[in-house]
Amino acid sequence: MKFGYTIVYVPEVDASLSFFEKAFGLGRRFLHESGDYGELDTGATTLAFASLALGYMHFPQGFVAAHASVQPLGMEVAFVTADVAQAHSTALAAGATEVCVPESKPWGQTVSYVRCPDGTLVELCSPMGV
Secondary structure: OOOOEEEEEEOOHHHHHHHHHHHHOOEEEEEOOOOOEEEEEOOOOEEEEEEHHHHHHHOOOOOOOHHHOOOOOOOOEEEEOOOHHHHHHHHHHHOOEEEEEEEEOOOOOEEEEEEOOOOOEEEEEOOOOO
């Protein structure tokens, strides 16, 4: 078994890709010509976005869309960075909403949380043991 993808269902795939490029400096791997699916260049595990229409096709009984929930969903995407405060500021400047300011944790990491315009909860954290 190998972890291959995290797919977030969003209102506008291109807008989510653009936000993640601007806010977190990630490159776009591709956007399907339909506009319904796109991926970021994130290394061995793919972070992808799919349209709400695809979500409803896969889950005809419905699902909780991250952007429609007042509170963040009980899952997050985490990015490791040496400068959490700067990454946090950059994400806010790109349009993210602050959830938790950068904070030093007892186990040695600095951690913050932002929520993207599409509703995705993102943790920004320093590497463990640094």
